[in-house]
Amino acid sequence: MAKYIFIARNTVPFANPAGLVVYRIAKALSDLGHDVDIFSLNKPTGEQKIPEWLTDGDKIHIKSFDLTKKNNISVYLRFILTLFSKIKKELKENKFIYIVTHTNPLYTHWVGFLCKLFFYKRVKWISSFTDPYVRSPFSGYAKFTVGTGIRILEQKLSFYFSEKIIFVTDTMKNYICRENKSALNKSIVIPFFYLKDWEKRILNCNADRQSRDDQRLIIMHAGSIYGNRDASKFLNALEEHESTILFKNLGVVNQKIQYTSNNILITNPLPYGEMISYLKNTDYILIIDSFFDNIKNPYMPSKVVDAMYLHKPIIGITEKNSELAVFLRKTGNISIPNDRAIISSVLLKIKRKGTCDFSLYADSNLSDKFRELEC
Template sequence: MKILVLSFWTPPAIRPQAILIGKMLPEWHKQGIDPVVVTYESEQVYKSDFPVYFIPQFSCGGSGLLGRFKRAMYRTRYFRDLKKRVVAICAEHDIDVIFSFSNPQDSNILGAMLKKILKRPFVSHFSDPWIDNPYKAFSGMGGILEKRREAFVMKQSDSIIFTNDVAKRVVMSKYPASFQEKALVVPHCYSEYPAAAKPGRSKFVLSHIGAFYKQRTPSVLFDSLSRMLREKPELRSRVRVHLIGASNPYSGYGKDDVMNLVKKYDLADIVMVSDPVSYETSLEHMTRADCLIAIDANYPDSPFLPSKVIDYVGSGSAIIGITPDNSPTAAVLTQVGYRSFSYSETEALATYMAGLICGDEHPIRKDHEAEIFHVRNTTARYVSLFHTLRHLNF
């Protein structure tokens, strides 16, 4: 079965979507799916065993009323050209199902346009909410247009994938029952890890993999560490914190911001900040860490489940979550045997970290629960869905 995969970020880009695609598509191929990928042009080319086509990324400058008019005109032309090119790709490969993977949402918009033209089954995937994303603010005419675009994608979709139940509820609650019936949850996944034994060392290593944002910083972690060290100063020589990828420039919260927090909490001797690494190298860091740290933004009813959390689960290392109560991250960590703490639980987090370092706490992963998130099991769900959809009549 041939699936058109609209994923505008692909390996080797160090972005969550690219990393997910790098895990998912090889397993799809193993399980009988033939992906045909459409992605952004890049200096680093995505190399795979299946066809990959490259498209330009939309770009248009300008400001004010004239700038908005120019952008709208160029955007219309951009999608017109994309549709023409991708329709030809679909014809060449006799595509059975269209699958679009946000972000950016342009991939879902293109997928919906293709569904309308080609009358092929269309699956849209939402790693994060669109209109309901608390990281973003939509207002005025721009907000109205985005709401229309989201509604268009929902209408054209034959199946709508979310990675957790909260996101599904938050996004779909504003749509009619006929739309809600098309939505389902398939979680993020992890794949096989390179063999990497934990090195012998005298220090307990806490690692965080990935970028920070203004809404999601290591402040609670640092506050708790500072409290722990005030109560147990002898632990300062026994712990190290490694923030891998915290200097990533695309997030708007870089190394200087992190180092200012390090200085504020007097942690310069135990915190190390390093540049982003490849996905494969990040897996090695995960397996070698004594404990991994997952941090969510402090939003009530948070709809986010970072794909990195599921990679953490696959590593076998202990995990601590800093996340709102009842968040998808908290639910997953509880499911697989680990603990999470809200932003107000700095004292409890400090006590728990001290217990880990001293060997008084021994979290154990529930392997049968973790297996649910293995890529072979999530792929089996996608394969079943695709086989069902390919027989739809339009």
């Protein structure tokens, strides 16, 4: 079996979405018998931690480097020296090893380039673009900066020197690569998926279902609502369903969104274990897509994974034929356009016990995808 070293940010024990993307792929490869290490650059951002009962027994070695404003340079230097020392050690036992770099944190792909530069063919570089980077619709009309130029060069080097490139969706792959045939030929689409092992632990954890006195249908959104996620029409539509629906948002809501309905409850962000406990008691999980003026969102909201672990049906607010809409159709969930009248009409007809089937996205059914990483 092969040796993989992942470079990421705030990976387990943190519940950072980008870190969890990396960890899922790392664990899936580990479960297939590969030897996996993660080098994680951690920033003290107050992010919630993953409960230990969820990661106990995982055969992944995590080396963490804690960054602060005062020690960034010394930590990065120690990080590079430790990584290179690890690579040299592994190459004594292996003909080659895999280095996997991720778009979050920024400039991580430069580490992959340095590894390729120093170790050449004995390092096989896989770059992961599961977050917006150079061509990002989230950037809007932001001015060109030195940082933008550095990222453009970094992406070009990644596309040229990487043996494989990971994307989450086909739309995202085509959007970022555009007409770069070389990058397209190297690309692999690994969709957001769930770990069967974690699924069992989550469903069997001590956080049981709570008794519910309120007989209204419960809809929850896991995490804060901000940026291009437009929840205003959904929240306004809830005014017409105060006697039948209760909505809970486990996180803050963009202050620009105004709502007056009494069936909306907003909490502070919760630790991952508590959030999972709350979600066990919902009837539906709400997923709000990002909306842009000129294009459909090429990315997939990572919150779909929480629903997968809990087998909870999803109500998705998105555009027709977006990546999220396609996913919802495949899995038997509810897709609604971002229109108040239509949202209200669907909520009026919604049933307490929704159905869904996420089995297509279990790691055990994606083994062929993970084998495509071999090169």
